[in-house]
Amino acid sequence: MKPEARARKVDFEAAAGELDARFASRFTVALATRDHHGHDEGWHPAAAPDGVLFATTTEDVVDAVRICAAYGVPVIPYGSGSAMEGSVNAVFGGLCINLSGMTAVLSVNASDMDCTVEAGCTRSVLNSFLRDTGLAFPVDPGADATLGGMAATRASGTMTVKYGSMRDNVIGLEVVLADGTVVQTGGRARKSSSGYDLTKLFVGSEGTLGIITKLTLRLHPIPEHVVALRAVFEEVGLAVEFVVLLMQLGYPVARA
Numbered sequence: 012m013k014p015e016a017r018a019r020k021v022d023f024e025a026a027a028g029e030l031d032a033r034f035a036s037r038f039t040v041a042l043a044t045r046d047h048h049g050h051d052e053g054w055h056p057a058a059a060p061d062g063v064l065f066a067t068t069t070e071d072v073v074d075a076v077r078i079c080a081a082y083g084v085p086v087i088p089y090g091s092g093s094a095m096e097g098s099v100n101a102v103f104g105g106l107c108i109n110l111s112g113m114t115a116v117l118s119v120n121a122s123d124m125d126c127t128v129e130a131g132c133t134r135s136v137l138n139s140f141l142r143d144t145g146l147a148f149p150v151d152p153g154a155d156a157t158l159g160g161m162a163a164t165r166a167s168g169t170m171t172v173k174y175g176s177m178r179d180n181v182i183g184l185e186v187v188l189a190d191g192t193v194v195q196t197g198g199r200a201r202k203s204s205s206g207y208d209l210t211k212l213f214v215g216s217e218g219t220l221g222i223i224t225k226l227t228l229r230l231h232p233i234p235e236h237v238v239a240l241r242a243v244f245e246e247v248g249l250a251v252e253f254v255v256l257l258m259q260l261g262y263p264v265a266r267a
């Protein structure tokens with residue numbers, strides 16, 4: 012056991028007893044499941060958690076976090092494990108909370124161009140849900156990631172040149188803190204009172220500050236026409252200069 016873990020008096024066995032009683036088969040210590048959750052798509056050495064919980068509600072997350080807090084057990088949120096930084100690897104062991112079962116699109120407000128989803132909803136599921144609204148969620152990191160994971164990594168993508176990254180498109184969050192407190196940040200109003208921008212604090216925090224359970228996201232109209240241009244450059248630098256020039260000339264580049 013690592014010294015840091017010992018100092019926190021980690022008692023996973025006791026926590027596992029309570030997790031088992033509360034969650035039954037949705038909590039597992041099966042080796043294959045733990046191994047699957049001990050790495051992402053990056054190169055870092057895998058480190059399996061001691062157990063995995065498949066959460067389906069905010070209440071599940073609250074109860075699991077409270078149990079873990081009582082026994083000093085580390086908690087690692089998990090979306091679809093597509094990140095590259097090794098941030099789901101359980102280097103101190105602990106409980107991995109898999110949110111991929113929380114997939115609901117809770118509301119779509121087409122006139123205000125926003126929506127609220129559960130954290131395990133993926134961007135592709137959201138976009139197929141939106142197909143008859145003329146709206147879309149444009150952040151596309153190239154992986155079929157969960158929107159909670161994308162917020163946690165502040166994901167960007169090829170359309171960020173026009174629409175921004177998760178930093179620009181998450182307008183509110185529901186987050187479970189380390190003691191089980193549920194906080195709401197931001198909201199649907201474009202203008203809200205000034206003060207600390209807690210939404211932006213959580214966006215990019217990679218699961219270290221809390222577990223995102225719901226997100227309110229900005230949606231964008233799908234352009235009526237999109238023109239694709241393919242150009243070949245002899246050097247990467249020339250390609251970059253060309254994109255910069257296009258943007259300086261005011262061309263509305265949607266994807267580069």
Ligand SMILES: Cc1cc2nc3c(=O)[nH]c(=O)nc-3n(C[C@H](O)[C@H](O)[C@H](O)COP(=O)(O)OP(=O)(O)OC[C@H]3O[C@@H](n4cnc5c(N)ncnc54)[C@H](O)[C@@H]3O)c2cc1C
Nearest residue numbers: 090091092093094098156157159160161163166167218223
């Ligand atoms: C082929 C490929 C191409 C990519 N291209 C890009 C790119 O162009 N630009 C870019 O920015 N990124 C890119 N990425 C990375 C991408 O942003 C991440 O894979 C994605 O955002 C992670 O989402 P996930 O659901 O898989 O999260 P996971 O990998 O499961 O988790 C990532 C981190 O977020 C935390 N986390 C997960 N869910 C939650 C939650 N609900 N609450 C709090 N914390 C949570 C985890 O603990 C971990 O720290 C690429 C990845 C791949 C595989």
